[in-house]
Amino acid sequence: MSAALPETAPAAPGDETPERRFPTAPLFLSGPAALLFAALVLTPLFLTALLSFNQFDYATGRTGGFTLEHYLSVVTDEYYLEIFLRTFRISALATAICVVIGVPEAYILSRMTNPWRSIFLLVILAPLLVSVVVRAFGWSMLLGPEGPVNGALIALGIGRMKLLYTEGTVVVALVHVMLPFMVIPVWTSLQKLDPAVEQAALSFGASRATAIVRVVAPQILPGILSGSLIVFGLSASAFAIPGLLGGRRLKMVATVVYDQYLSDLNWPMGAAVAVILLAANLIIMLTYHRMVEGHYRRRLG
Amino acid sequence: MTRNGPVALFFHTLVVIFMLAPLAIVCLVAFTPENTLSLPTRGFSLRWFQAVFHHPDFVQSFWNSLWLAVLSATLAVALAVPASLAVTRWEFPGRGFLNALFLSPLIIPHLVLGVAMLRLFAVVGATGSFGWLVAAHMVIVTPYVMRLLIAAISGFDRSVEQAAYSLGASEAIVFRRVTLPMILPGVTGGWLIAFINSFDELTMSIFITSPSTVTLPVRMYMYATESIDPMMAAVSALIIGITMVAVLLLDRVYGLDRILVGQH
Numbered sequence: 001m002s003a004a005l006p007e008t009a010p011a012a013p014g015d016e017t018p019e020r021r022f023p024t025a026p027l028f029l030s031g032p033a034a035l036l037f038a039a040l041v042l043t044p045l046f047l048t049a050l051l052s053f054n055q056f057d058y059a060t061g062r063t064g065g066f067t068l069e070h071y072l073s074v075v076t077d078e079y080y081l082e083i084f085l086r087t088f089r090i091s092a093l094a095t096a097i098c099v100v101i102g103v104p105e106a107y108i109l110s111r112m113t114n115p116w117r118s119i120f121l122l123v124i125l126a127p128l129l130v131s132v133v134v135r136a137f138g139w140s141m142l143l144g145p146e147g148p149v150n151g152a153l154i155a156l157g158i159g160r161m162k163l164l165y166t167e168g169t170v171v172v173a174l175v176h177v178m179l180p181f182m183v184i185p186v187w188t189s190l191q192k193l194d195p196a197v198e199q200a201a202l203s204f205g206a207s208r209a210t211a212i213v214r215v216v217a218p219q220i221l222p223g224i225l226s227g228s229l230i231v232f233g234l235s236a237s238a239f240a241i242p243g244l245l246g247g248r249r250l251k252m253v254a255t256v257v258y259d260q261y262l263s264d265l266n267w268p269m270g271a272a273v274a275v276i277l278l279a280a281n282l283i284i285m286l287t288y289h290r291m292v293e294g295h296y297r298r299r300l301g
Numbered sequence: 302m303t304r305n306g307p308v309a310l311f312f313h314t315l316v317v318i319f320m321l322a323p324l325a326i327v328c329l330v331a332f333t334p335e336n337t338l339s340l341p342t343r344g345f346s347l348r349w350f351q352a353v354f355h356h357p358d359f360v361q362s363f364w365n366s367l368w369l370a371v372l373s374a375t376l377a378v379a380l381a382v383p384a385s386l387a388v389t390r391w392e393f394p395g396r397g398f399l400n401a402l403f404l405s406p407l408i409i410p411h412l413v414l415g416v417a418m419l420r421l422f423a424v425v426g427a428t429g430s431f432g433w434l435v436a437a438h439m440v441i442v443t444p445y446v447m448r449l450l451i452a453a454i455s456g457f458d459r460s461v462e463q464a465a466y467s468l469g470a471s472e473a474i475v476f477r478r479v480t481l482p483m484i485l486p487g488v489t490g491g492w493l494i495a496f497i498n499s500f501d502e503l504t505m506s507i508f509i510t511s512p513s514t515v516t517l518p519v520r521m522y523m524y525a526t527e528s529i530d531p532m533m534a535a536v537s538a539l540i541i542g543i544t545m546v547a548v549l550l551l552d553r554v555y556g557l558d559r560i561l562v563g564q565h
Contacts, residue, residue: 023391023393025387025391026386026387026388026390026391026393026396027387027393028383029383029384029386029387030383030384030387030388030399032380032383032384033380033381033383033384033403033443034384034399034402036380036436036439036440036443037402037403037405037440037443039436040418040421040436040437040439040440041402041405041406041409041414041417041440042402043421044414044417044418044420044421045409045413045417047417047420047421047424048413048416048417048420051420101316101319104309104312105312105313105316108305108309108310108312108313109313111304111305111309112304112305113304120313120317122548122552122557123317123320123321124316124317124320125557126545126548126557127320127321127324129497129501129544129547129548130324130501130540130541130544131500131501131503131518131521131540131544132501132503132518133503133518133521133522133525133537134324134327134521134537134540134541135323135324136525137323137327137521137525137533137534137537138322138323138324138326138327138537139323140525140529141323141326141327141330141338141534142322142323142326144338146337146338146339147326148326148340173323176319176320176323179316179320233408233410234410237410237411237412237413239411239412239503239504239507240503240504240522243522243526244522244525244526254410254412254504257412257416258412258507258508261416261419261508262508267416267420270416271416271420274412274413274416274417275413277410277412277413278409278410278413281408281409281410281413282408285408
């Protein structure tokens, strides 16, 4: 009811046809925010893209000129290839585990009755708002040599294991940080689901498993898909978790960019890796939009 | 919770333990009387909290983070209210672009924003400036505010405003007495979520803070990569406490599920 009312827009009460002319009111209203975003999003991204083509002189630290060597070394240098591959592997694994844990959990949550439903939704989602440094630190204590997990392993007779600074730990901590991003979209699509449809399947003699696989799963698939893409994108650019739990040797893309910028001071190389990361993220997000839109178009048409 | 079977409830319990374990252990270890990271088996002690309050770097970073979060959330709301009105109520050339631009920090990795801002600050000579840090945080919290405001403004009955106009109210009066009160839950909810996001932000800030503007998450990250003692646990427990207060407030004024899950 509030959409499509441009002719009664309050900023132009004396103007008969505000939408025919170029409207000035929205420009004034959005101007300050647009200036901020032009200055602090578009300009710095443009400068960084330019920087990634600059040459870098290790002796003097100067940058300038034009070169493709940074992009070339990302696709040819073993060091970078390994880091990109590791980042992909860890993110894919974290995403898969988030699906396996997050989807059933969202389904279980949606079948609860209040107040339990609200309480546990809060329990699952609220850690999202606690600083990621705190959560990484919590995992380093849980999995540390003197931590309770190793204590339990010793008590079980398995013995102490080196858990910190391994890929496994990074994956576990990433799953902890990303799980809410999987639960949220799946929960949202479960909310749109009519429980009567599942009931109908059951009353026609379908088993619970059949009802879930044939009736519920297809309808929440877009939610699972969108959750997976968000989790993958965020995992691939995660910084604090590999930084604190991966140690010096287990580098991921984000920690390498950090090293390039703040230890090696090779800004052009860091910029090239950052540009690739940004491009990969945008491709993932745009694919997601296209898929979701395609899905709705098919359902509507 | 009658509709879930025992297997489902067991699974659910494991997930809840998984989600809470790292936060719980931090809060427990914060009260240890020992010198090492260990669970407080021989009574509770507040010595590590005292150590935090007597650590000038952490105290300074706390105030940096607090001011940064208050300023950037407030300024972001001040910019986002008119901007959300513009993109929801008017059809104008470039509207789609502006809308995408305002929400873009949600899909640009903070790492990329961090290195991009570092470059910009180096070019304009703003490295280490607190004002520019505030502006950078405004960029990353504005999308959260805009999402809530756009939802509030689109679900808004315009006839109330029209009634006010027809009774002779001026634009300023209509905005102050009608529009603003109706979108107020979106404004306060947006401010709180912006505050939390700014207060917690690490990945972008680590590139653009200077020794005098280091924020609490950045200080903790630096500290944790060098030494680990129970003081880290005490700082973390304090942060969890502050976050919980903000979360409960947010739940009161807006509804946490509405903010996180969205309205569908």
